[in-house]
Amino acid sequence: MADKITIGIADMKLAKGEGMLVTYALGSCIGICLHDPALKLGALVHIMLPLNMETGRKNPMKYADTGIKETLKQMEAKGASRSRITAKIAGGAMMFKDGSGSLGNIGQRNIESVKLNLKKEGVRLLKEDVGGTVARTLLFDVNSGLACIRSYGRQELII
Amino acid sequence: MSIKNYDELNSLELDTLREIGSVGTGNAATALSQMLGRQVRITLPEVRIMGYNEAIEWIGGPEEITAGVLVKLSGQVNGIMLSVQPLEFVNIVLESVMGKTVTDYAQLTEMEHSALVEVGNIMISTFINALSGLAGMDVSLTVPAFTVDMQGAILAVPMAEYGGQSDYIMTIGGNFVSEDKQVPCRLLMSPDLRSLNALLRKLGVSDG
Numbered sequence: 001m002a003d004k005i006t007i008g009i010a011d012m013k014l015a016k017g018e019g020m021l022v023t024y025a026l027g028s029c030i031g032i033c034l035h036d037p038a039l040k041l042g043a044l045v046h047i048m049l050p051l052n053m054e055t056g057r058k059n060p061m062k063y064a065d066t067g068i069k070e071t072l073k074q075m076e077a078k079g080a081s082r083s084r085i086t087a088k089i090a091g092g093a094m095m096f097k098d099g100s101g102s103l104g105n106i107g108q109r110n111i112e113s114v115k116l117n118l119k120k121e122g123v124r125l126l127k128e129d130v131g132g133t134v135a136r137t138l139l140f141d142v143n144s145g146l147a148c149i150r151s152y153g154r155q156e157l158i159i
Numbered sequence: 160m161s162i163k164n165y166d167e168l169n170s171l172e173l174d175t176l177r178e179i180g181s182v183g184t185g186n187a188a189t190a191l192s193q194m195l196g197r198q199v200r201i202t203l204p205e206v207r208i209m210g211y212n213e214a215i216e217w218i219g220g221p222e223e224i225t226a227g228v229l230v231k232l233s234g235q236v237n238g239i240m241l242s243v244q245p246l247e248f249v250n251i252v253l254e255s256v257m258g259k260t261v262t263d264y265a266q267l268t269e270m271e272h273s274a275l276v277e278v279g280n281i282m283i284s285t286f287i288n289a290l291s292g293l294a295g296m297d298v299s300l301t302v303p304a305f306t307v308d309m310q311g312a313i314l315a316v317p318m319a320e321y322g323g324q325s326d327y328i329m330t331i332g333g334n335f336v337s338e339d340k341q342v343p344c345r346l347l348m349s350p351d352l353r354s355l356n357a358l359l360r361k362l363g364v365s366d367g
Contacts, residue, residue: 010326024311027309027311093312095315096304
């Protein structure tokens with residue numbers, strides 16, 4: 001099995017040729033797998049919030065908009081071509097169903113922002129496993145471009 | 160002076176928060192011992208300011224399955240309060256309240272879910288009552304929400320809620336001990352920055 005590379009919250013890592021990119025326990029956060037199949041170059045970003053409105057903008061990978069933009073830039077610097085890059089996403093759950101709705105639904109906003117920003121950047125969204133109420137661990141094989149999703153009380157899912 | 164990030168707190172301010180944690184978890188321990196019918200004490204209360212990934216390691220890794228009860232605070236203090244209940248704690252509660260134990264969360268009945276929510280809710284409410292009395296601030300609580308899932312994703316709820324303000328999460332809380340055995344249950348409070356400043360001012364340790 002390929003080497004496991006762990007991606008934390010508000011983090012991104014790239015791998016080329018071989019490698020398993022893993023991010024654990026995505027709740028309302030979203031894991032975005034970006035892949036250039038010709039180069040077998042893959043990236044996994046773990047974003048937490050939909051829009052970067054922070055002053056100073058120290059951490060672009062925390063947000064869907066700046067996270068996607070910055071990751072694409074780094075992939076292109078390694079020779080990836082925008083027209084070949086595809087995306088698979090997982091996460092955006094609502095961890096607590098509270099009747100009062102006072103927590104808002106950050107997961108849903110994250111899903112909308114990720115889709116909007118992928119579209120804006122001209123990246124095709126191939127597969128998704130988003131929403132619902134379960135946390136997801138996401139494993140992304142940069143060689144095959146396949147992603148595996150593990151959840152509590154649910155069968156493993158390959159997308 | 161008002162702080163703009165959690166890591167700017169000085170040692171006097173941290174001590175004050177630790178004191179709140181101590182009184183809050185102390186009262187929660189008393190409530191818990193009444194519910195369980197046995198003595199429950201607290202160990203040293205902690206105030207922690209952690210990066211996201213550090214916080215997840217601290218709680219014991221991202222994928223561990225736990226039950227969580229969440230209450231949102233509003234009024235003069237905004238924040239989120241969590242009662243994190245690993246299976247061992249669940250069984251301590253079930254054994255004393257219902258006289259049974261389970262080996263997996265999936266075996267919990269509706270009735271047992273309610274019992275866990277109520278235990279979490281009572282501990283959280285007692286903590287907040289103590290805080291509100293100490294600082295003379297009004298705090299309202301939402302109805303508790305409950306989930307069973309990976310603890311990394313549960314802890315990410317307060318992180319995401321205040322993620323636009325800070326790269327850190329602050330938690331005030333403590334651990335519980337009963338009959339010399341650790342009661343593995345965590346009570347965590349994550350205030351937003353503005354409330355934290357207001358709280359410190361009310362307690363007289365911040366001149367802002």
